[in-house]
Amino acid sequence: MTIxxxxxxxxxxIPLASVNCLPIHQxxxxxxxxxxxxxxxxxxxxxxxxDGRVQLIGVLADPGTSSLSALSTEVDESYPCLTVDCPxxxxxxxxxxxxxxxKPQGHPWLKPIxxxxxxxxxxxxxxxxxxxxxxxxxxxxxxxxVAVGPVHAGIIEPGHFRFxxxxxxxxxxxxxxxxxxxxxxSALVGGPxxxxxxxxxxxxxxxxxxxxxxxxEAIEGLCGAAVSVRAQALRAxxxxxxxxxxxxxxxxxxxxxxxxxxxxxxxxxxxxxFLNLTAEICGSRFGRGMVRPGGVLFDVDANLxxxxxxxxxxxxxxxxxxVRLMWxxxxxxxxxxxxxxxxxxxxxxxxLVGPAARACGVERDIRQDFPSGVFRFAQIPISxxxxxxxxxxxxxxxxxxxxxxxFIREQLAALPAGPIRVAVGPMxxxxxxxxxxxxxxxxxxxxxxxxRDGRFARYKIIDPxxxxxxxxxxAMREQQISDFPLCNKSFNLSYCGHxx
Amino acid sequence: MANxxxxxxxxxxxxxxxxxxxxxxxxxxxxxxxxxxxxCPSGCKACVDVCPTDxxxxxxxxxxDLGRCLFCPECSNACPDNAIQYSRQYxxxxxxxxxxxxxxxxxLKLAHRMAENIHRILGRSLKLRQVSxxxxxxxEADINVLNTIVFDLGRFGIQFVxxxxxxxxxxxxxPVTMNMRLALQTTYDAIPDPKIVxxxxxxxxxxxxxRDHQDVLNGANNMFRVDLYIPGCPPHPFTIxxxxxxxxxxxxxxxxxxxxx
Numbered sequence: 001m002t003i004x005x006x007x008x009x010x011x012x013x014i015p016l017a018s019v020n021c022l023p024i025h026q027x028x029x030x031x032x033x034x035x036x037x038x039x040x041x042x043x044x045x046x047x048x049x050x051d052g053r054v055q056l057i058g059v060l061a062d063p064g065t066s067s068l069s070a071l072s073t074e075v076d077e078s079y080p081c082l083t084v085d086c087p088x089x090x091x092x093x094x095x096x097x098x099x100x101x102x103k104p105q106g107h108p109w110l111k112p113i114x115x116x117x118x119x120x121x122x123x124x125x126x127x128x129x130x131x132x133x134x135x136x137x138x139x140x141x142x143x144x145x146v147a148v149g150p151v152h153a154g155i156i157e158p159g160h161f162r163f164x165x166x167x168x169x170x171x172x173x174x175x176x177x178x179x180x181x182x183x184x185x186s187a188l189v190g191g192p193x194x195x196x197x198x199x200x201x202x203x204x205x206x207x208x209x210x211x212x213x214x215x216x217e218a219i220e221g222l223c224g225a226a227v228s229v230r231a232q233a234l235r236a237x238x239x240x241x242x243x244x245x246x247x248x249x250x251x252x253x254x255x256x257x258x259x260x261x262x263x264x265x266x267x268x269x270x271x272x273x274f275l276n277l278t279a280e281i282c283g284s285r286f287g288r289g290m291v292r293p294g295g296v297l298f299d300v301d302a303n304l305x306x307x308x309x310x311x312x313x314x315x316x317x318x319x320x321x322x323v324r325l326m327w328x329x330x331x332x333x334x335x336x337x338x339x340x341x342x343x344x345x346x347x348x349x350x351x352l353v354g355p356a357a358r359a360c361g362v363e364r365d366i367r368q369d370f371p372s373g374v375f376r377f378a379q380i381p382i383s384x385x386x387x388x389x390x391x392x393x394x395x396x397x398x399x400x401x402x403x404x405x406x407f408i409r410e411q412l413a414a415l416p417a418g419p420i421r422v423a424v425g426p427m428x429x430x431x432x433x434x435x436x437x438x439x440x441x442x443x444x445x446x447x448x449x450x451x452r453d454g455r456f457a458r459y460k461i462i463d464p465x466x467x468x469x470x471x472x473x474x475a476m477r478e479q480q481i482s483d484f485p486l487c488n489k490s491f492n493l494s495y496c497g498h499x500x
Numbered sequence: 501m502a503n504x505x506x507x508x509x510x511x512x513x514x515x516x517x518x519x520x521x522x523x524x525x526x527x528x529x530x531x532x533x534x535x536x537x538x539x540c541p542s543g544c545k546a547c548v549d550v551c552p553t554d555x556x557x558x559x560x561x562x563x564x565d566l567g568r569c570l571f572c573p574e575c576s577n578a579c580p581d582n583a584i585q586y587s588r589q590y591x592x593x594x595x596x597x598x599x600x601x602x603x604x605x606x607x608l609k610l611a612h613r614m615a616e617n618i619h620r621i622l623g624r625s626l627k628l629r630q631v632s633x634x635x636x637x638x639x640e641a642d643i644n645v646l647n648t649i650v651f652d653l654g655r656f657g658i659q660f661v662x663x664x665x666x667x668x669x670x671x672x673x674x675p676v677t678m679n680m681r682l683a684l685q686t687t688y689d690a691i692p693d694p695k696i697v698x699x700x701x702x703x704x705x706x707x708x709x710x711r712d713h714q715d716v717l718n719g720a721n722n723m724f725r726v727d728l729y730i731p732g733c734p735p736h737p738f739t740i741x742x743x744x745x746x747x748x749x750x751x752x753x754x755x756x757x758x759x760x761x
Contacts, residue, residue: 117714150680154644154662155630156632157632157640158680179683180634181679181715182677183716184710187710194574202709204636205734208638262504265648268645268647269511272645280528283573289573324507325503495637499679
């Protein structure tokens with residue numbers, strides 16, 4: 001039996017009291033049936049109750065109707081897990097177990113994801129030792145294990161990767177993270193304060209714009225602030241510039257890992273040209289200081305718009321030049337093709353997002369499915385491929401570079417009038433809001449619950465990496481271990497965005 | 501093949517002539533703040549109240565601790581009297597933590613060359629092991645970019661290496677999370693003596709936006725003696741490069757307009 005759930009939109013606040021609190025079996029059944037009908041499990045997280053128990057909140061997103069729905073249940077020490085029926089819940093339930101010491105019974109893979117101290121504990125909360133867990137192991141003649149990290153060879157964030165191999169063949173890869181855990185979520189409780197926006201900007205430094213937009217739209221929804229269309233357009237320009245810089249860098253890095261140096265070298269430089277455009281707008285290559293609740297802090301006048309357009313055109317021409325070399329090199333395409341392939345069915349079951357999902361032919365893009373800000377008026381065509389391999393992930397990025405380029409040009413040519421920032425008032429008390437933004441890695445989810453005084457009682461952040469790390473692990477099955485760097489680059493996931 | 505050569509021709513030579521020529525920075529770039537506390541009305545704490553990392557002190561003359569500063573626009577926007585304005589000065593690196601404290605009459609003491617006995621061993625070829633210990637990928641990205649053709653770090657004899665055994669020093673980003681403490685210590689221990697330590701970014705210097713979270717250590721100098729501090733959130737690639745070149749004596753303070761060798 002399923003229950004009709006009240007629906008709401010991206011960035012629309014709803015009273016906490018309107019979230020149906022269901023018995024656990026109905027909670028499970030509702031989620032399982034919604035996912036079967038094509039909804040996505042946008043969030044599943046715990047929040048503390050006064051009596052010491054934990055309220056689980058699930059948020060479902062139905063792309064068909066662009067609507068969200070929320071439901072909740074109350075648990076204490078354990079509940080029957082969802083993961084066995086819907087693999088999308090896997091990482092969420094591991095997080096719930098780690099943060100709240102609530103055991104999802106029957107979960108096949110229950111171990112820490114961040115090695116953090118629990119939010120709810122009896123006595124002094126102790127964090128487990130990072131990287132010490134019961135890793136999955138394959139036994140047999142000639143099976144060997146390769147362990148990498150947390151410190152890797154390059155200038156890159158830390159994480160631990162453990163491969164079970166038979167010769168060169170990877171039977172299984174287990175990814176163990178948490179080394180970057182900085183305790184952001186617990187620091188946001190009671191906020192927003194003067195440090196909040198800066199913690200959001202540095203959740204994942206290459207996604208400062210994506211996360212600040214998700215955060216500010218959540219606050220603005222809770223405050224009922226009407227942000228001007230001009231500010232929305234400037235945010236969207238910054239968001240797409242962020243996408244351009246990162247996609248361009250990724251294509252170069254993928255070419256580099258396949259040993260094709262011209263594209264690697266050119267794209268490394270051109271990525272900087274896109275970052276410098278963001279710096280022309282707000283002074284920071286990573287968009288720090290750009291987005292604030294109520295709008296943006298920096299305007300683009302007619303002269304700057306012209307200058308940005310001119311430099312954007314040059315950079316887009318350069319990137320086309322550099323990337324075309326890559327598509328003209330059969331040896332490179334052979335290297336990309338059939339490497340790290342995922343099927344659309346696997347992608348849907350795991351709940352992957354962003355270019356990794358679109359490369360499997362799964363049409364999933366927040367800008368189209370749950371648009372907010374200026375994306376309600378200006379659509380960017382969704383970029384799809386279907387082979388699900390490294391080649392498809394590269395191709396989707398290339399399509400998105402071109403389409404984001406066109407979008408930014410259009411926006412710069414017709415910036416709406418209006419103030420760049422409006423005042424924001426107090427936030428609604430006892431409400432839930434869910435804010436979705438399509439960052440360059442995929443769907444960013446921020447879910448905020450306010451307390452009686454209109455402060456954050458719980459602030460849940462779901463970086464696209466949180467959903468996609470499992471995709472990388474599955475993509476590596478039956479691949480050569482030497483395919484790992486290339487597969488890893490083709491996902492290019494965030495460690496700190498996951499670890500929070 | 502023809503395409504490859506044509507593209508090579510079109511892309512051109514893009515390495516910037518730094519440090520011989522000054523870099524062109526964005527007009528809105530926020531470098532070293534200029535402080536004029538003679539403008540401050542008595543009792544005004546507008547900047548202190550908005551500073552996310554409590555980098556500003558008005559006990560005595562107004563000072564900004566660049567080791568904590570995120571170079572965000574909040575203080576300069578909040579100040580009604582323009583007592584704090586950002587300049588475009590990008591050289592910001594210092595040798596001592598206290599040298600990062602900036603006041604109207606307290607200029608930055610920019611970094612100088614490493615000690616002679618160490619410089620003799622390391623100065624001509626500096627190999628660094630980088631470890632991100634909770635960094636957000638901003639600092640890491642703008643260190644990585646030094647390896648692109650624009651900056652071409654290798655021409656200065658500086659190289660990031662994979663093994664700490666091959667390194668002369670450790671370059672740390674991030675606030676040092678509790679979960680990275682052991683791995684960072686192990687990496688440090690594996691570097692042969694004499695070794696230097698460089699802290700890049702507000703996080704590695706003071707904890708940055710994560711200061712005083714129970715999951716972080718508030719920066720690298722709570723574990724090691726740091727030889728070079730490069731502030732910013734993240735520091736501009738030229739700020740990082742300038743700092744590294746000062747440390748190896750390729751840029752010297754006070755010789756003309758920061759004359760390079």
